[in-house]
Amino acid sequence: MxxxxxxxxxxxxxxxxxxxxxxxxxxxxxxxxxxxxxxxxxxxxxxxxxxxxxxxxxxxxxxxxxxxxxxxxxxxxxxxxxxxxxxxxxxxxxxxxxxxxxxxxxxxxxxxxxxxxxxxxxxxxxxxxxxxxxxxxxxxxxxxxxxxxxxxxxxxxxxxxxxxxxxxxxxxxxxxxxxxxxxxxxxxxxxxxxxxxxxxxxxxxxxxxxxxxxxxxxxxxxxxxxxxxxINPKLFRVNDGVDEAFVYEGDELRGGPKGRLHRMVVEQRGASFSQMNLRRNFDLFTQCPVEVHIPKL
Structure with a gap:
């Protein structure tokens, strides 16, 4: 297709x-x-x-x-x-x-x-x-x-x-x-x-x-x-393709500054997750990316 x-x-x-x-x-x-x-x-x-x-x-x-x-x-x-x-x-x-x-x-x-x-x-x-x-x-x-x-x-x-x-x-x-x-x-x-x-x-x-x-x-x-x-998750292969991760807004792979991490490295077992590891290295109070669009109810 x-x-x-x-x-x-x-x-x-x-x-x-x-x-x-x-x-x-x-x-x-x-x-x-x-x-x-x-x-x-x-x-x-x-x-x-x-x-x-x-x-x-x-x-x-x-x-x-x-x-x-x-x-x-x-x-x-x-x-x-x-x-x-x-x-x-x-x-x-x-x-x-x-x-x-x-x-x-x-x-x-x-x-x-x-x-x-x-x-x-x-x-x-x-x-x-x-x-x-x-x-x-x-x-x-x-x-x-x-x-x-x-x-x-x-x-x-x-x-x-x-x-x-x-x-x-x-x-x-x-x-x-x-x-x-x-x-x-x-x-x-x-x-x-x-x-x-x-x-x-x-x-x-x-x-x-x-x-x-x-x-x-x-x-x-x-x-x-x-x-x-x-947060609009996008799936990437990271760490030289070894690991799978949901990459979030602001991460360097999503256009953020070099070295910026905002991702969840995951291991899945079917539809469930067996392991998750949050990698986030920015200040939550001052550096969070914000989407402007607000949906209508």
Whole structure:
């Protein structure tokens, strides 16, 4: 087949994913059902496709999907006492099953999605060669009960639960250090975007207790170019053709300065990754390449 006869790449679907951090610097990971069409059996951050019928933004998508997949809700209320009467399990099943929209659930219980808690944390676009493509915006949020300006946060410090195996078979909080160790020893499966973000946060979220300085560092990174960085991976042979790598924007192989590295050296086993090694040698706060185009919802 010639280039002119090559099938046109599918348009990536807009999606969102939430990197949820608890007070112990642990990050919520859910394991996808092995029978799922996308990311089967892999550990990912909760998330899913933008639903034009009920989502008003990608932040809304991330909050809704986290509620559906892990049972954790990021919302605000003017009357926290009414939350004692909310059956979250029943509501979650109704929202996931389509008997009730997420918006209706929030409205009926005087709740509002806590959009302001979400911090942009890179966007990833699936390579054109893939049959199923996504443009996924990742967000970071911290789980902390708080009261401010008369609003009560429902970002509860509770254990996540899977959705009964419909999409997720396991949900748990893991420290980035432990998550990467479990991947390297073959206990869990990860894809490059999840590994990249875990590696990025591992150097910031040190220790087992979240501090204000750590949260501020994540907020600064989100507000810097890093938070708006759009990554379009391209596959290259590197190290004299010995290794395979996804090369990202700003790398010397993508037109960046000589010696600049922004790549993930990988070993694949079928559709999964057995090893990944992030090579990145620039300052995240000041030197991240940023894509100007912003997709319309």
């Amino acid at each position: 010639t280039d002119s006869e090559s099938p046109k790449p599918t348009e990536p679907r807009l999606s969102a994913s939430l990197v949820l951090v608890n007070s112990h610097n642990e990050i919520l990971l859910v394991q996808r059902n092995p029978q799922a069409r996308s990311f089967a059996g892999q550990h990912v951050f909760p998330g899913g496709n933008f639903d034009a019928k009920q989502d008003t933004s990608l932040e809304w998508t991330a909050i809704r999907e986290t509620f559906e997949e892990a049972g954790l809700l990021l919302a605000l209320s003017d009357t926290p006492s009414t939350l004692l009467d909310v059956n979250f399990t029943q509501a979650r099943e109704a929202v996931y099953g389509g008997q009730m929209t997420f918006s209706t659930f929030l409205t009926n219980n005087n709740l509002r999605a806590d959009i302001g808690a979400l911090l942009p944390f890179t966007t990833w676009v699936t390579p054109p060669s893939s049959a199923r493509r996504f443009r996924t915006e990742f967000f970071v949020a911290f789980l902390r009960d708080s009261t401010s300006d008369g609003l009560y946060s429902v970002r509860k410090e509770c254990l996540p639960t899977p959705d009964g195996g419909q999409e997720v078979i396991r949900a748990r909080f893991l420290h980035p250090e432990l998550a990467i160790e479990e991947f390297r020893t073959g206990k869990i499966g990860l894809f490059p975007p999840q590994y990249y973000i875990l590696e990025t946060l591992r150097s910031i979220l040190t220790g087992s207790s979240s501090t204000e300085s750590q949260r501020n560092a994540v907020q600064m990174l989100s507000r810097a170019a890093f938070g708006r960085m759009v």
